[in-house]
Amino acid sequence: MTLRRFISWAILVLVAIVTLFPFYWMVMTAIMPTDAILSRNPSLLPDFSQVSFAAFAEVFRARPFLSWTINSLIVSIGSSAISLVLATLAGYSLSRFTSRPQQALGASLLISKLIPATLILIPLFIIYNNIGLFDTYIGLIFANMTVGIPLATWLMKGFFDRIPRELEQAAMIDGASQLQALRIVILPLTKPGLAASGVYLILTSWSEFIFARTLISSPEKQVLTVGMQSFVGEQSVDWQLLMAAGTLSVVPAIILFILLEPFLVSGMTKGALSAS
Amino acid sequence: MASITIDKVRKSYGAHEVLHGVSIDIKDGEFVTLVGPSGCGKSTLLRMIAGLESISGGQLLSGGKVLNDLAPKERDIAMVFQNYALYPHMTVAQNMGFSLRLRKAGKAEFDEKVNRAADILGLNDFLERYPGQLSGGQRQRVAMGRAIVRDPSVFLFDEPLSNLDAKLRVQMRIEIKALHERLKTTTIYVTHDQVEAMTMADKIVVMRDGVIEQMGSPLDLYDDPNNRFVAGFLGSPSMNFLEARSVDPASGRVSIDDELSFPAAMSRTHAGPVTVGIRPEQVRIETDGLPAQVEAVEPMGADTHLVVSVAGQSMAIVLHERIRAAIGEKIRINLPEDQLYFFEPANGERIRP
Numbered sequence: 040m041t042l043r044r045f046i047s048w049a050i051l052v053l054v055a056i057v058t059l060f061p062f063y064w065m066v067m068t069a070i071m072p073t074d075a076i077l078s079r080n081p082s083l084l085p086d087f088s089q090v091s092f093a094a095f096a097e098v099f100r101a102r103p104f105l106s107w108t109i110n111s112l113i114v115s116i117g118s119s120a121i122s123l124v125l126a127t128l129a130g131y132s133l134s135r136f137t138s139r140p141q142q143a144l145g146a147s148l149l150i151s152k153l154i155p156a157t158l159i160l161i162p163l164f165i166i167y168n169n170i171g172l173f174d175t176y177i178g179l180i181f182a183n184m185t186v187g188i189p190l191a192t193w194l195m196k197g198f199f200d201r202i203p204r205e206l207e208q209a210a211m212i213d214g215a216s217q218l219q220a221l222r223i224v225i226l227p228l229t230k231p232g233l234a235a236s237g238v239y240l241i242l243t244s245w246s247e248f249i250f251a252r253t254l255i256s257s258p259e260k261q262v263l264t265v266g267m268q269s270f271v272g273e274q275s276v277d278w279q280l281l282m283a284a285g286t287l288s289v290v291p292a293i294i295l296f297i298l299l300e301p302f303l304v305s306g307m308t309k310g311a312l313s314a315s
Numbered sequence: 316m317a318s319i320t321i322d323k324v325r326k327s328y329g330a331h332e333v334l335h336g337v338s339i340d341i342k343d344g345e346f347v348t349l350v351g352p353s354g355c356g357k358s359t360l361l362r363m364i365a366g367l368e369s370i371s372g373g374q375l376l377s378g379g380k381v382l383n384d385l386a387p388k389e390r391d392i393a394m395v396f397q398n399y400a401l402y403p404h405m406t407v408a409q410n411m412g413f414s415l416r417l418r419k420a421g422k423a424e425f426d427e428k429v430n431r432a433a434d435i436l437g438l439n440d441f442l443e444r445y446p447g448q449l450s451g452g453q454r455q456r457v458a459m460g461r462a463i464v465r466d467p468s469v470f471l472f473d474e475p476l477s478n479l480d481a482k483l484r485v486q487m488r489i490e491i492k493a494l495h496e497r498l499k500t501t502t503i504y505v506t507h508d509q510v511e512a513m514t515m516a517d518k519i520v521v522m523r524d525g526v527i528e529q530m531g532s533p534l535d536l537y538d539d540p541n542n543r544f545v546a547g548f549l550g551s552p553s554m555n556f557l558e559a560r561s562v563d564p565a566s567g568r569v570s571i572d573d574e575l576s577f578p579a580a581m582s583r584t585h586a587g588p589v590t591v592g593i594r595p596e597q598v599r600i601e602t603d604g605l606p607a608q609v610e611a612v613e614p615m616g617a618d619t620h621l622v623v624s625v626a627g628q629s630m631a632i633v634l635h636e637r638i639r640a641a642i643g644e645k646i647r648i649n650l651p652e653d654q655l656y657f658f659e660p661a662n663g664e665r666i667r668p
Binding site for chain 2: 135203209211214216227
């Protein structure tokens with residue numbers, strides 16, 4: 040092994056440890072007795088005689104964890120599905136129509152990304168109260184869309200930019216409408232882009248907290264991130280249950296990654312052009 | 316099948332006009348090449364015929380029907396793109412039959428038409444392959460197959476051979492020509508290659524800077540160019556141009572400078588300087604004539620190409636016999652009077668004697 044390879048491996052291992060350690064510690068906290076974790080000299084490795092998975096079952100008994108998960112799924116899937124459709128159409132039009140007003144509109148999307156979510160929270164709250172979207176899934180879905188769409192649009196634009204225009208022109212000469220050309224010829228080639236944007240959109244709204252905390256008030260409509268906060272009491276924190284719930288909440292995201300991984304692999308446009 | 320009429324068609328992007336009123340009549344079944352240097356507007360014109368670019372002014376008609384505002388799919392055309400634009404996620408058969416799929420043709424019709432096109436182009440063994448698994452020449456054929464299956468009234472080709480190597484280019488040139496002979500479909504073919512234009516076309520349209528310089532049959536343009544640009548564009552090596560100081564109709568001689576002059580069949584008085592053109596294959600090497608110095612010798616096998624210098628101006632000569640000439644050797648050349656062309660030095664317009 041050369042020195043270069045050794046250094047790059049060392050950096051990779053270091054980054055992996057830094058990234059994965061909090062996750063590891065979350066699982067440890069969930070399966071070890073809390074006093075062992077909070078002791079002055081906590082052991083980095085699990086003491087197998089003390090390991091217990093009871094906290095995971097307890098999460099479902101003590102709280103409506105299943106209902107939170109379902110609510111989170113409704114909001115995440117709802118907002119990312121609508122966002123993905125809009126971002127795809129917007130990204131396509133930004134990529135193909137380059138008039139100045141259109142490009143300005145595209146840039147304004149990115150600028151909106153600079154506004155922190157907390158800043159639009161209060162106006163959203165007031166508007167929602169007036170038009171009856173407060174404490175509704177659809178209201179929360181719309182709020183999440185404001186976060187995800189700008190970046191997803193630009194992600195999609197980037198993927199469309201790499202697909203030669205001649206492809207949809209050929210399709211249009213072959214008898215397709217512009218929308219048909221997009222659907223039958225272009226979209227199948229942007230599967231990696233759709234997968235990447237989809238993952239980004241779902242994860243953004245899956246982990247969103249502030250909108251969900253403010254725009255939903257009924258306990259039965261609460262999503263995971265807000266529900267889990269109830270493990271943090273006024274006097275004490277139930278670390279074991281909180282971390283067990285945290286660990287469980289990651290499972291859908293991991294499943295999503297496993298499902299979409301094949302699409303994230305690029306290279307579909309190979310052979311479209313003479314030069315490629 | 317259709318005739319195409321292009322009537323004073325203009326194209327501008329904002330205030331910038333790139334096509335300045337172009338008119339061409341294309342007869343049913345005719346093979347027309349649009350040729351010119353890059354940026355002359357030939358591809359833009361083709362894309363306007365296809366409906367991929369809007370028409371800023373003038374009219375485009377097909378069989379008497381105005382096409383100006385019709386969508387590409389309503390124009391009954393097929394186009395072969397320079398980069399082929401094959402759908403990478405579809406097999407060769409799916410690529411060729413895409414237009415049939417869009418109009419929901421049955422499986423029997425799909426198979427029949429795709430197989431027929433594959434027969435014509437020799438693609439039968441590749442129908443289930445993807446474009447990424449094909450060579451450049453095969454991709455080119457698939458693009459043509461897609462156009463054939465579409466069975467349009469007009470074929471449009473946008474520099475279809477420019478991505479192929481020289482040998483394949485010659486072969487495909489012959490195949491496209493043969494295809495046209497067989498299908499007799501009106502064809503408009505854009506190229507910057509004058510050899511393609513000369514060999515394939517019934518009619519050549521030479522364009523420059525958004526205007527038509529001249530159009531006509533290949534040999535008409537070759538033998539009777541209207542200006543220096545057309546004369547120089549068609550033919551390889553291109554026509555030689557000698558800048559001469561004056562013409563004297565009384566003595567019937569053209570003077571290059573104080574010492575050198577040669578006879579020219581130009582009866583009209585022409586004041587001032589003139590550009591004299593002559594095709595490389597018309598220049599003769601003789602014992603008497605203009606003194607010239609050999610600058611380069613290129614034996615091509617069948618022909619021998621010489622580059623010589625005459626009064627400081629470079630000239631190409633194509634000889635069908637083999638000669639031995641050394642660089643620097645002094646020779647004498649003769650410019651046959653009836654093979655000379657005269658042009659205005661200022662604007663390149665032809666001066667007809």
